[in-house]
Amino acid sequence: MSSWLIYSIGFLAQILFSSRLLVQWLTSEKQKQVASPSLFWFLSLIASFLLFIYGYLRNDFAIMFGQSLTYFIYIRNLQLQNQWQRLPKLIRLFLFFVPILIVVFYYNNNVIDVKLLFKNEAIPLWLLGLGIVSQIVFTLRFVYQWIYSEKHKKSSLPLGFWLLSLIGSVLILTYAIFRRDPVLFLGHIFGMVVYVRNLVLLNKSI
Numbered sequence: 001m002s003s004w005l006i007y008s009i010g011f012l013a014q015i016l017f018s019s020r021l022l023v024q025w026l027t028s029e030k031q032k033q034v035a036s037p038s039l040f041w042f043l044s045l046i047a048s049f050l051l052f053i054y055g056y057l058r059n060d061f062a063i064m065f066g067q068s069l070t071y072f073i074y075i076r077n078l079q080l081q082n083q084w085q086r087l088p089k090l091i092r093l094f095l096f097f098v099p100i101l102i103v104v105f106y107y108n109n110n111v112i113d114v115k116l117l118f119k120n121e122a123i124p125l126w127l128l129g130l131g132i133v134s135q136i137v138f139t140l141r142f143v144y145q146w147i148y149s150e151k152h153k154k155s156s157l158p159l160g161f162w163l164l165s166l167i168g169s170v171l172i173l174t175y176a177i178f179r180r181d182p183v184l185f186l187g188h189i190f191g192m193v194v195y196v197r198n199l200v201l202l203n204k205s206i
Contacts, residue, residue, distance in 0.1 A: 077146075138171070
């Protein structure tokens, strides 16, 4: 597949990720408090799928790993907001089983192509390690958000979510610079602005 098409998929994913942040930001500014709109989770779900495909096409395990960890958390938040049930059943089945289909596609003759993912000359082992750690930290924000939301029985974006978002974003930005990945770089530059703004709004509400 040509490089321009691969980057197009990546940039489309980041545009959707940025759009979800913009929606969340504008909703929060309007309500004068940190909000968790349903559209934020719908856009997250679609963008996560596309960025996983981008990571696969670039043989970038760190990207694939990060997206696979958060996919079902997006679905769970839609369930908590009673929005998931409103989708047609066929769409729900498709979205729910997409990760399984991706994993099947990810196999090469039923064997994971370890050489491509973990012995990629374009990604030294130390850089792959940085990418994986970055994605884990960035993903922990949604694990924290999930646990917090389950505890309070509603979809929320608490302080810890935004702190982990900022820390994870800085780490991924560092990874993107070394990896020379414009998709990750541009996506997280914009994200950092929104994370800081939400921290300011939360600080004002305390």
